[in-house]
Amino acid sequence: MQPGNLLRTMMGAGAAVSLALWLPVCHAQDAADFYRGKTIELEIGLSVGGAYDAYARLLAHTMGSYIPGNPAIVPKNIEGAGSMRLANLLYNTAAKDGTVFGTINRGTIFEPLLGNKGAQFDPTKFNWIGSASNEISVCVAWHTSGIATIADARKHELVVGATGPSADTYQFPKIANALIGTKFKIVTGYPGGTDVDLAMERGEVAGRCGWSWTSITGLHQPWLVHHQINILYQMGLSKHRDLPDVPLIIDLAHSDEDRAILKLIFARQVVAWPFLAPPGTPVERVEVLRKAFLATMQDRDFRAASQKAGLDIAPVSGEEVQKLLEQVNATPADIVHRAAELLQ
Numbered sequence: 001m002q003p004g005n006l007l008r009t010m011m012g013a014g015a016a017v018s019l020a021l022w023l024p025v026c027h028a029q030d031a032a033d034f035y036r037g038k039t040i041e042l043e044i045g046l047s048v049g050g051a052y053d054a055y056a057r058l059l060a061h062t063m064g065s066y067i068p069g070n071p072a073i074v075p076k077n078i079e080g081a082g083s084m085r086l087a088n089l090l091y092n093t094a095a096k097d098g099t100v101f102g103t104i105n106r107g108t109i110f111e112p113l114l115g116n117k118g119a120q121f122d123p124t125k126f127n128w129i130g131s132a133s134n135e136i137s138v139c140v141a142w143h144t145s146g147i148a149t150i151a152d153a154r155k156h157e158l159v160v161g162a163t164g165p166s167a168d169t170y171q172f173p174k175i176a177n178a179l180i181g182t183k184f185k186i187v188t189g190y191p192g193g194t195d196v197d198l199a200m201e202r203g204e205v206a207g208r209c210g211w212s213w214t215s216i217t218g219l220h221q222p223w224l225v226h227h228q229i230n231i232l233y234q235m236g237l238s239k240h241r242d243l244p245d246v247p248l249i250i251d252l253a254h255s256d257e258d259r260a261i262l263k264l265i266f267a268r269q270v271v272a273w274p275f276l277a278p279p280g281t282p283v284e285r286v287e288v289l290r291k292a293f294l295a296t297m298q299d300r301d302f303r304a305a306s307q308k309a310g311l312d313i314a315p316v317s318g319e320e321v322q323k324l325l326e327q328v329n330a331t332p333a334d335i336v337h338r339a340a341e342l343l344q
Contacts, residue, residue, distance in 0.1 A: 018258040021073065031288045034098070035069030042075045043090070043102035045083030046163070047192025051215035054309055055273045056103045059293070062302045066292035068118040071099075079191050082167030083108040084118055091121035096276045098154045098285030101129055106268040107191035107210075108166045113329055114340040116166060124329055127277040127286040128321040130293045135167060135272030136240035137326035138216070140174070140229040142200045147207065148230045150247055153182045161205035162188045168210030168268075169196060169341055172235055175265055176209065178342040180252045184209060196217040212272065213240055218310025236269040261339045267328050271321050 007128040042060045046052045053075075060073040078086045083105035094100045111119035139160075141147035147158050162169035167190070173184035187205055190196045193215065199205045213234070216224065222227050233247040236238060250266070253259040275293060277286060298303050306313050 018129050018290045022336075031285065032068035033044065034285070035067055035071040035288075036155060037069045038099060040064065040067075040071050040073045040098075040294065041100050042073050043086055043094075043100065044075055045079065045086035045102060045104040045108070046077070047079050047194055048077055049194040049219075050192050051212055051218060051271065051311065052103055052105070053192075055311060056275075058302060058305055058309070058311070059132070059275070061305075062299050063292050066295040067288060069076060072136065078126040080103075080164075081118070082109065082162075082164030082170070084116075084164060084166050087111075088118075088120045090276065090278050091126065093313050094323065096278045096280035098277070098281050099290065103275050103290060105163070105167050106135075106271050106274055107168045107171055109271065109274065109325065110265075110268055110328070111166045113331070113336060114343060119166070122279075123325050124322070125279040127281050127289075128173070128175075128318040129275040129277060129286075129289050130297075130318045130324070131271050131275070131316040131321055132272065132273040132297065133214065133312045134270045134316060135312075136213045136234050136236040136238075137172065137210050138234045138243070138246070138268060139173065139207070139215055139232045140211060140322060141217075141232060142205075142231060143228045144203075145206035147232070150180075150182070150232050150252070153184070153232050154180075155183070157183045157185050158207045158208040159185045159187060159205045160209045161190050161199045162186050162210075164188060165343075169193065169208060170210070171265065172210030174343055175262070175339075176249065178255070179258045179262065180249060210235070213242065214272075214310070214312045217242075236266055237263065242280070252292070257335070257338070260335050261342070264331050264335060267324065268323055270316065274321060288317075293318070311323045 042056055044053050044056045056074050060075045064071050065074045087104050087108050088104055090102050090341045109123045141158055147153055162171050173186055176182045177184055196208050231246050233249050234243050235249045241247050250259055253262055303313055
């Protein structure tokens with residue numbers, strides 16, 4: 001190589017290295033300039049007092065310190081139709097500049113795939129920030145209901161409370177009735193899970209099906225200690241370490257096709273406490289939010305507060321959530337069609 005060419009090559013390589021070192025600094029500076037003095041709205045698709053609300057408010061308290069410019073993050077509850085209202089708002093009308101993100105019921109994410117016409121969004125086009133943890137849900141009966149086991153629930157009617165048709169509290173007992181022979185009567189219209197819990201205490205309903213184990217241990221530990229609820233079975237892709245002797249719904253299925261449907265329905269448990277930003281949010285700001293989210297998940301004070309509240313922290317990255325949703329949305333059409341029919 002000629003000396004002049006070698007010099008130009010070395011200069012080019014040096015410039016490339018300098019550019020690579022400069023770009024992250026530039027992006028951080030751009031983010032700081034944008035977010036400084038601003039307020040980010042964290043919209044919560046369920047009522048105050050439940051586990052979704054608790055995760056979001058803990059996140060809002062800490063996450064701003066990991067965003068360049070240190071914006072304030074203000075939580076805001078926007079209830080309706082088991083989070084469907086908020087999902088549609090985030091997708092269609094929310095600001096797309098990185099100043100708005102939210103958390104929605106995990107089941108709502110799968111509604112477009114299952115043919116719900118009210119779901120005016122494509123879940124694969126959201127910008128997924130991450131999930132605070134994966135999860136196992138359970139089906140419980142109030143201690144005065146006379147239902148103590150899955151065998152009892154197959155023989156006798158149990159009235160369970162639910163929020164809306166896209167929520168776990170509706171879909172999980174519905175699919176159980178169809179595939180494992182339970183006799184749940186589902187009463188909808190409660191604004192959030194906390195309202196279902198109060199309804200159980202008041203005797204309006206006798207159970208709740210599609211209830212995160214984390215939520216119970218964090219918010220209702222006395223109910224466990226005093227045996228006020230009977231755990232009938234658990235729902236997820238595998239058993240929770242705390243519940244080795246509680247039946248797993250997939251193991252109660254009667255055929256491979258039924259098991260495939262249950263796996264489709266309960267894939268949402270991996271995306272247990274999801275956070276998402278509107279489509280069209282600038283890529284560099286999505287990256288900032290994702291990094292801040294994961295940093296918050298490792299923050300010592302955040303983890304201590306979560307542990308005190310009884311909330312598990314086992315974060316799933318935004319990229320992992322995105323990949324899972326793309327895989328789920330590629331489920332064979334016949335399995336999706338039957339699952340959708342059973343949820344009608």
